[in-house]
Amino acid sequence: MRLGWKLRSNLVGWVLGILTVAFLAYQWLPILTLGLLSFAGPTGGTTFPMNGVSFHWYEELWQASVMNDFKPPLLRSSLLAAACALTTIVLSVMAAQAMRGKFRGNSAFFYLMLLGIMAPGILVGFGFAIMMRLLGVELSWNTTTFLVHVSWTLPFGFLTMLAVFNRFDSRIEEAALTLGASRITTFRRITLPLILPGVIGAGLFGFSLSYDEYPRSMFTTGPDQTLPLAVMGQLDRQLTPEIYAIGTTTTVFSLIAVLLCTSALWAMRRSTSYRKT
Amino acid sequence: MDTLAHTATGSPAAMPAMAPPQLDLELRGIRKRYGDFTAVDGVSLKIRKGQFVCLLGPSGCGKTTTLRCVAGLEEPDDGGILIGGREVTKDPPWERDIAMMFQDFALFPHMSVAKNVGFGLEMLKKPKAQIAERVQQVLKSFEIASLADRKPGSLSGGQRQRVALARAMITEPRILLLDEPIGALDYSLRETVMLELKLLQQRTGISFIWVTHDQNEAFSLGDLVVVMNHARIEQQGAPEDILQRPATAFVASFVQGNNVFRGRVVQAADGLLRVETAAGSFLVPGSAQAIGSEVSFSVRAENITDLTGEHHLNQLTARCTTVEYFGSVRRHIFERPDGELLKYDQFGAYAARIAAGQVAVLGWRPQDTVLHTGAAG
Numbered sequence: 001m002r003l004g005w006k007l008r009s010n011l012v013g014w015v016l017g018i019l020t021v022a023f024l025a026y027q028w029l030p031i032l033t034l035g036l037l038s039f040a041g042p043t044g045g046t047t048f049p050m051n052g053v054s055f056h057w058y059e060e061l062w063q064a065s066v067m068n069d070f071k072p073p074l075l076r077s078s079l080l081a082a083a084c085a086l087t088t089i090v091l092s093v094m095a096a097q098a099m100r101g102k103f104r105g106n107s108a109f110f111y112l113m114l115l116g117i118m119a120p121g122i123l124v125g126f127g128f129a130i131m132m133r134l135l136g137v138e139l140s141w142n143t144t145t146f147l148v149h150v151s152w153t154l155p156f157g158f159l160t161m162l163a164v165f166n167r168f169d170s171r172i173e174e175a176a177l178t179l180g181a182s183r184i185t186t187f188r189r190i191t192l193p194l195i196l197p198g199v200i201g202a203g204l205f206g207f208s209l210s211y212d213e214y215p216r217s218m219f220t221t222g223p224d225q226t227l228p229l230a231v232m233g234q235l236d237r238q239l240t241p242e243i244y245a246i247g248t249t250t251t252v253f254s255l256i257a258v259l260l261c262t263s264a265l266w267a268m269r270r271s272t273s274y275r276k277t
Numbered sequence: 278m279d280t281l282a283h284t285a286t287g288s289p290a291a292m293p294a295m296a297p298p299q300l301d302l303e304l305r306g307i308r309k310r311y312g313d314f315t316a317v318d319g320v321s322l323k324i325r326k327g328q329f330v331c332l333l334g335p336s337g338c339g340k341t342t343t344l345r346c347v348a349g350l351e352e353p354d355d356g357g358i359l360i361g362g363r364e365v366t367k368d369p370p371w372e373r374d375i376a377m378m379f380q381d382f383a384l385f386p387h388m389s390v391a392k393n394v395g396f397g398l399e400m401l402k403k404p405k406a407q408i409a410e411r412v413q414q415v416l417k418s419f420e421i422a423s424l425a426d427r428k429p430g431s432l433s434g435g436q437r438q439r440v441a442l443a444r445a446m447i448t449e450p451r452i453l454l455l456d457e458p459i460g461a462l463d464y465s466l467r468e469t470v471m472l473e474l475k476l477l478q479q480r481t482g483i484s485f486i487w488v489t490h491d492q493n494e495a496f497s498l499g500d501l502v503v504v505m506n507h508a509r510i511e512q513q514g515a516p517e518d519i520l521q522r523p524a525t526a527f528v529a530s531f532v533q534g535n536n537v538f539r540g541r542v543v544q545a546a547d548g549l550l551r552v553e554t555a556a557g558s559f560l561v562p563g564s565a566q567a568i569g570s571e572v573s574f575s576v577r578a579e580n581i582t583d584l585t586g587e588h589h590l591n592q593l594t595a596r597c598t599t600v601e602y603f604g605s606v607r608r609h610i611f612e613r614p615d616g617e618l619l620k621y622d623q624f625g626a627y628a629a630r631i632a633a634g635q636v637a638v639l640g641w642r643p644q645d646t647v648l649h650t651g652a653a654g
Binding site: 172 | 348349350369370371373375376377379381383384385386387396397400401444445448454
């Protein structure tokens with residue numbers, strides 16, 4: 001018997017759905033595994049089966065020893081990521097606005113901006129470190145690392161903002177201009193509120209890409225390490241479930257941040273929903 | 278200021294006798310290029326206070342660019358713009374005494390209707406209480422008071438149109454610029470909205486510049502109709518002027534109901550020219566044209582008859598291909614000897630005299646023919 005095309009398309013839908021679920025499991029199970037193992041008992045190993053269940057390794061993380069205190073690197077990485085997010089927001093909005101105006105050499109500018117995504121991180125970090133040495137600039141997480149991270153996060157924010165402006169109806173801005181609003185007022189009152197979802201997206205890119213960046217930090221950070229460097233250092237010395245605990249903690253924080261942003265976005269989208277005729 | 282040039286033109290509308298008529302807008306040969314493309318090529322225009330002006334033309338003719346130059350959204354490469362006698366060519370939009378209505382209304386999607394409407398007053402830094410009061414008043418007069426707290430996204434096309442109009446009118450600008458303002462509305466709404474806008478314009482005395490490609494809009498609304506083509510003004514005048522005396526072959530063919538002929542002058546006598554065309558030889562009023570010069574002329578569909586008498590000196594025989602019946606008009610489409618179409622309108626709801634497929638002799642008087650004397654192109 002021949003199957004109707006609707007039924008066949010339903011079957012294909014199911015197959016694709018199952019594949020999608022499998023992919024998502026593949027993506028999330030490792031993190032879940034780490035999460036589970038971080039609750040191992042005090043004598044716990046780093047693999048299954050778990051030796052008891054406890055908050056021991058979280059306590060360990062909190063009452064840090066001199067050798068492996070993760071709190072300063074955590075603070076540094078958070079500050080660094082926040083700074084990168086802010087810088088990415090400001091620069092990517094400005095760069096994308098400039099692209100709307102189609103200036104001379106704008107396509108060259110576009111590709112140069114994207115170079116930050118293409119260039120291998122280790123080379124960028126290493127090259128930057130050499131350059132700083134030549135210039136006699138001391139390496140530090142809040143100067144040199146910050147600059148390298150922005151060169152990495154900015155193109156992502158830039159692409160996000162380009163996509164946002166691509167769908168933007170500039171006649172809305174023109175309406176404001178003809179109603180007596182200057183360019184700066186128009187940006188503040190009209191443009192910015194309308195692109196805010198994209199701006200938050202660019203900021204999230206900036207934060208998360210900087211927060212877990214390893215290769216670009218490796219050569220550029222100096223003595224005070226960022227969190228990924230500190231974790232890798234600890235992995236080199238001794239592998240305990242404490243590493244899992246820190247991984248889980250930061251993942252939870254990231255999830256909370258993303259959830260807050262998306263729900264804010266959703267609320268905003270609801271209030272500004274705009275049917276195009 | 279030059280006050281003589283415009284006194285001779287236009288209808289003798291109520292003008293204070295003592296004051297010289299005031300110009301709301303003057304364009305002095307504005308030109309705008311985008312790379313190799315010339316969008317506006319030397320457009321000059323004078324608009325008196327309180328005039329309803331329609332810029333009419335096919336898409337890409339430069340009418341919208343002209344409007345955007347007046348708004349200040351584009352800066353002309355050449356020429357001058359004066360609003361109320363003040364030179365504003367280089368001024369930004371927000372310093373001009375204008376407001377603009379866009380085709381898809383361009384309402385601020387993140388603001389309520391009341392906020393949208395009050396935006397112009399807010400920009401003038403009026404006190405909050407005063408803005409709120411005036412917004413209420415305006416919303417009421419546009420019959421949209423019940424929508425005050427709604428967001429534009431939840432409004433119908435007609436409601437949006439009212440909000441956009443209220444937003445543009447609240448500051449009582451000197452000139453309101455309207456870019457295809459009813460193009461986005463349902464067909465059934467358009468006639469009502471047109472009438473409302475015409476009445477609003479007459480009541481407020483604000484000059485309207487209305488850009489459209491629809492000649493019905495232009496002729497039914499405009500005190501002054503400006504026909505544009507290929508970045509230039511082809512003809513400007515009262516609707517009757519343009520309908521009855523098209524100045525160029527373009528205007529004649531763009532305006533509905535004209536039959537355009539092109540040919541060569543072969544003879545001239547007694548104020549009449551004999552013009553040889555591919556569809557035959559016709560008499561056309563005129564005397565300034567030299568023998569042998571290329572001319573174009575047109576005759577309106579309603580000036581043609583199939584009941585030809587001796588004064589119908591221009592005649593041609595053609596086959597009727599189709600008949601369109603509009604109630605008060607019966608339009609016959611004939612195929613001319615030169616392959617073009619000939620339109621002949623029979624008025625009144627009388628019985629049809631000519632059926633499709635029939636061959637008929639059609640005629641018209643020389644004085645019903647208009648020789649195109651405007652500089653074409």
